[in-house]
Amino acid sequence: MSKSLKLYAGSAVGTVLMLTLAVNFADRLVPEHSDSYDRMAVENDRDFHLIARAQADEMMAARPFGLGRAALPEEIAAWDLDVSPDGTGLPVGSGDVMTGEEVFIENCAVCHGDFAEGRGNWPKLAGGEDTLADEDPLKTVGSYWPHLSTTWDYVNRSMPFGNAQSLSADDVYGIVAYILYSNYLVEDDFVLSNENFTEIVLPNADGFIIDDRAETEYPIWRTEPCMENCKDTVEITKRATVLDVTPDEETTEEALAAPAEEPVQVAAADPAPAEEAPAATPAMAIDQALADKGEKVFKKCKACHKVGDGAKNGSGPQLNGIVGRSVASADGFKYSGSMVDYGGEWTPERLAAFIAKPKGEIKGTKMSFAGLKKEGDVAAVIEYLKTFGQ
Amino acid sequence: MTSSFKGPKASRRQFLAGAAAIGAGAATGARAQSPDPLITEVQEWAQGLGEGVDATPYGMPIRFETDVVRRNVPWLTADPISSINFTPIHALDGTITPQGCAFERHHSGAIELSKDDYRLMINGLVDRPLVFTYADLERFPREQHVYFCECAANTGMEWAGAQLNGAQFTHGMIHNMEYTGVPLRTLLNEAGIQTEGKWVYVEGADASSNGRSIPMEKALDDVLVAFKANGEALRKEHGYPVRLVVPGWEGNMWVKWLRRIEVTTQAVESREETSKYTDTLADGTSRKWTWVMDAKSVVTSPSPQSPITHGPGPLVITGLAWSGHGKIKRVDVSIDGGKTWEQARLASEPGDKALSRFYLDINWDGSEMLLQSRAMDETGYVQPTKAQLRDVRGLNSVYHNNCIQTWHVKTNGEAENVEVS
Known part of the structure; x- marks a missing residue:
């Protein structure tokens, strides 16, 4: 199909074989036009691969529009990082609370605090147990998040803020172990790994229900609305200006006084790459x-x-x-x-x-x-x- | 200068001066006291020459409109990189939101991703895991639709009480654009969905990834993989070159810089669908998967940032209405805080899961008003009051606040965000 695909094909075939079990449906991933098909002869199960290739060809041929190319196993492995509540997607690895603390202080504490208590407006990751029904609930990994997989997934995929995907799997296990420890959910000698991961049940695991508005709200409000004499009195009970938290908007006097070319300059300056x-x-x-x-x-x-x-x-x-x-x-x-x-x-x-x-x-x-x-x-x-x- | 221009909050000072000046004019009725020099004297623009073509290869609004911009509320978030700003709905009319002032919400900043560097992968429970380039996407049959995109947190700050003084801040996490793109179902069919596939997990190319799980039924219905908005390329801040459009559902699911679609058996329960975008009820349990944006409306003018400056007489009351369940059926407006209602006029045939513009033309007698609007959608759902919502959900909810909004319009034409009994 494409040039790049042909370049990939040689190494891809070998990797396909190795990753057959690890990657979903890898046996269907063999590129459609492999120029280096002969290399597969070194593998034992030649028939299997012949069949697999034939199937893959057939599958690709079945595309309604014939657009796109086969995703290679290495590519899927690089991007398919998500982890589900049942542990699907977790890589092999482990990390203990103490190592996790060091990694956390190095990489996370600047925003989330040394004890995951949060700094300023940055998210608090610990505390808040039994506050969900209070007036001002504190929602943290310990008090609110239903699944530990979410923490692992998010730290691994998107943290640290500004330097995502820079942590090793073991570091992520360690950080997650430390967050659990900060929420008093494990002891300081705890080691989190892919093996014991799903044994951890977070306190609010059962705290969620699926959207029930269709039962609890829609029947109430799918009614003919009142048009006249809908209430006897109306009183103002709250005013936004009392709180006075609306941001000031700069006046436009300056803009009005500016020369007419200014907007043009703004437009021209905008696309300039930041590196300049x-x-x-x-x-x-x-x-x-x-x-x-x-x-x-x-x-x-x-x-x-x-x-x-x-x-x-x-x-x-x-x-x-x-x-x-x-x-x-x-x-x-x-x-x-x-x-x-x-x-x-x-x-x-x-x-x-x-x-x-x-x-x-x-x-x-x-x-x-x-x-x-x-x-x-x-x-x-x-x-x-x-x-x-x- | 000041009298000819209504600044925003600005311009409380300017506003009062302006209102007085214009009011004085109005008081003379149909007859001017002296000839208007703007008419009797030859003006510079009527004598000299204006700019030639190409003065602005890509045009920006004229400088008199430079206050019609997105604004943010700095105290809301820790940092502008993971933050939100607001569409200036108080200053717009019609229904289409220009891209340049359509609200932005980023979780790790707006990234710069070129079409050449763009790749879209479909993997998981499919017959053929595929990779598409941008050019590939352009070869599939396209569709065009106008849809609103509303952040689940729109009006969230108002849950506890009237807080932000302006329609931009209370209701501006919304925009409405005409999208061009390829139905997600077309791409999924190209890959071949396996029978165990019940969900799709979609994620972006930015550091946040903002992954969300969408049930297959919706994915095969009206979800669009879009690359144009309002006729031109998406803006960087809206996911250039490709974003997901999930009509009627909360904006967080409209993944920007879309890079991967994975067919799965279960919801991934990512950060954005567990720790965020879930709705805590009075007893501490929380609703999840609250995807649909229920019917809602707001009067955009008059409003705190768009006061009445002309005194009593003909007044255009206007606003926006929308529903994630389909089309708007009608909008009612009250000027007495909900005691009596009058049906407003819809400016055009309502679109499916798109903004509708309404007008109510009145002869304002100059007395105070408690201005409200109330939307009804094609399912017969009527926009509730805040009290009604709180009765069901308690006081700790944040997202999905679609309550009736009240503006207190004073005799001088100024308006304030208030809550009423």
Whole structure:
């Protein structure tokens, strides 16, 4: 069919054989036009594969439109990561609470807190038991989530925020074990693995019912509506302006005063790729290869720190021009007293010490990040930050 | 400048000044006191030349409309990357939402994925696990449909009481577009669904993946794999180059940057269908799989961000109505907080699972109003009050708040979001 398919075909055939059991219906995945079919002769069960190939050809021929190509087993394995409540999809592996704690503090605690209790507006993963019927329920893995598979699946597929799919299966088992421990659901010597995974039943496993609006709501409201004399009195019981939580909207006076070309500039600037932003600061000599490496490392920081055009403070201050910037000088960010006391300028040396061990360099800093362990990572991330001017 | 322009909240100050100026004009009735220089003097635009063609290869709204934009509520979420903003429904009319101001909801940011890099996989319980390129998708027979997409959390902040002062913020997690795409059933048939396949699990290419399980019956019904909206390519923030359209069902299922469809025997029970997008009732049990968006409506003008600036006399009351169960049958409007109702006029033949625009043209006497709208869909379902919803669901619900909204319009034309008895 396609060129790329032919290139894949040789290695694909071998892998198909190995993964026959592991991957759904792998025996139907043999590419339709395998140029290297002879290689299969090394396998024992030649007849089986002949039949399998014939079946696969037949299957592909049965496509109503004949569009698309066969998905290869390696491709399915790479993308089919979801894990179901019965454990379907879990890879082999294990992790204990203590190792999980280390990995969690390194990768997750910056948003979710050292004890999975959550920081600021970031999700709380622990606590809240028996609060679901309360006025303000706290919904966590321990108090609300029905299936442990969901936690494993989400951590494995989408976390850490800004650096997804960077954890090993064992690390994910460890993190999930630690989250269970933080919810007092297992002891500190617990080891979670694919073998004992489905034995864990979360407290709220039975707390869900399937949508019952068709029985509990629709019959009430599928009635002829009242048009007149529907109630005697009407009183205002709540007002939004009392709460005053509606965001201010910038006035448009500035926009009105702006020259007519401005919207055009906005339109033109929009599609510019973000990578071009660093070019704005030619003042410092940049080791681009190191900065590129730093960009990857910076994923660990991104959830809290913004850089580049229009970067705003988030959980942490924006970092434009941080190398050489006065300490605690981002407009509008509330720094800890310790950071203000630290004072002076962010020289590369001071930054390196802080990034390597934040609480060691500045005791009392609000930054809950554990620090970058590798010296190379520290240098790289500083080089990357240098590429952003004020 | 200020009097000719109604800013948003803005512009409470501007609004009052504007209302006074216009009010003064109105007071003179049909006769102007002095000739209007905009008419009697030759204006610059009537004398010189305007811009040539190509001044804006892709046009943006004129600068006088720069306040008609999406806005977010920063305190709602920890970070704008995993967050939501709101369509400026208070400033739009008609039913089609322009893509550029249609609300966004991302779980790990809007990613940039080119058509060349795009791949769609169908695997699981199918005869032929397949991979499609973008070009492959364009070769299947296409359909076009207009559908609304509403976030399950739309109006969620109002559950506990009137909170956000503006239709954009209370009801703006919705948009309505004309989609072009391929029916999901066509793609599933291309792969060949096996008889044990009861669900499809759909996920996106972004880091969140936002995986959701959809029962096969719906997947084979009206779900669309869409690549165009309102005639042009999807915007990055809406899932360019390909998103799923799940008509009438909560927006979270409309997976953006769609990359994989897996046929399964069971629901995957992903994060987005267990820990989120589930509805906790008074006794602490929670409803799951609450996919359909029930009938709902809102008056978009007058409303807090769109006050009456012209004083008593002819007034256009307008708003939007929709139902995930099908077409809107009728909309009633009350100006007295629900004591009496009058049937509004639908601007056009209602579409299936699409926004309908309604109008009620009244002669406003300048007195206070408690403005409400109430939708009825083709199943006979009538939009409930917040009290009715709370009676069934308790006080801890967040999603699927489709209650009747009330705006308190004051004698000066300003409006406020209120809750009434």
